Amino acid sequence: MAENVFKEDSKFLMKVRDAVKDKDTLEKEINELKSDLKKQERDVESQEKALRDEVDSTLKKRRNEVTDEFDKQISAIKSRRKKVEAARDKRIDEGKASRIREESKEHEDDTKEAEKELRKLFRKEKVPSFARTRLFYVMFMPDGIVEILMMLCCYGILFAGIPTLITFLLRITVMKNMEDKTKTILCIIIPAVLIILFMIAVFMVYVKVKARHIRTLRLGRKYRNMVNKNDRKIREIRRSVEKDTDESQYGLDEFDQKLEEIRDEEEEVREKLNEALKTFDEETAVNIRGEIEERRMPAIEEARKVRDELAAGLEEKEKAYQAKSLEISEGYVSHIGEDMMRPEKLDDLVHIMESGEADTISEALSRYRDTDQS
16 A cells, blocks of 8 residues: 555645644644633632632621620620629628638737737836847747748848848949959958848847847747747638638628529520521521522523533544544555654645656655755
8 A cells, every 4th residue: 555655646645734734723723722721710710719709708797797796795794794703702702801800819819919918028128129029039039940940041141142142233333343353352351241240230139139138038939939829820710711612601692693693694695696596507598698699600600601612622623633643643654754744844745746846755755855855
């Protein structure tokens, strides 16, 4: 068959050229259809998204409108509940404070009496008033492990903490522009002087007060211990009352009844809200969605129709392109060559034969290749 083809005339080449041109035309149309189809698909997606967005935003807005009024009611109810709870807590606090006062009254009276006797004793013996304070007894006459630890802390602050703090403040202010050597000397001298002064002061208090009035101070220690003991008992009473979870003794029935009514009211409003939302989701939302779809769907359906038509046309063109490609591949390429399957080259072959330069396709191919090589 190859020999017969090579002996064909220019009409055969024209047939091949027309087939190649048809294939090229189909390829161009396919590319245009693909581009148009892609644009149309984007248009459909855009319109579908716009539909979904409008449905979502409208449903959200309408749903919020349903809940807003109920939320205002619930907020007002919560505000009332907080006021009642605050009043209830205040009643409890007042009740506990009253209990503490009543249960501590005896100990407070004992404390006042002990302090009164302590003042009388110190006035009678002409002991300075500061000597009856707890700080004095902690620093000069501690009793028990707690006061001993407190004494150590007091002397630590007096002989270490205060000199260190004062020296530091002077270093960053007064000594700021001094030479380092001078700063070092002053930072040694100042705390040393302060410690000596404090030691002298402590010693003077010890000599002038403790040593001179030791008997009175020992007697005062008994009153001081009585005051400390009463203070501990009062603190225990306060802790006991504050930890007591029994609130029945504070007359809270009125508040509890109001809180129960408010809880019932809030529950009723929440039930109405749930019913309203259920109605919205099951009925109103369906109607809203239907109204929006009824308004937008004709345009979307038209866009889908155009898309489907373009897709069908593209499929048809692709089938025709495949058939034409198969026709060319099986009928012509194997005889004439893939490199010659171009309209312009086939035109050249036709021109060669029509001009009389060749009588057969074989001669025309030889002439074309010779000319092309030259």
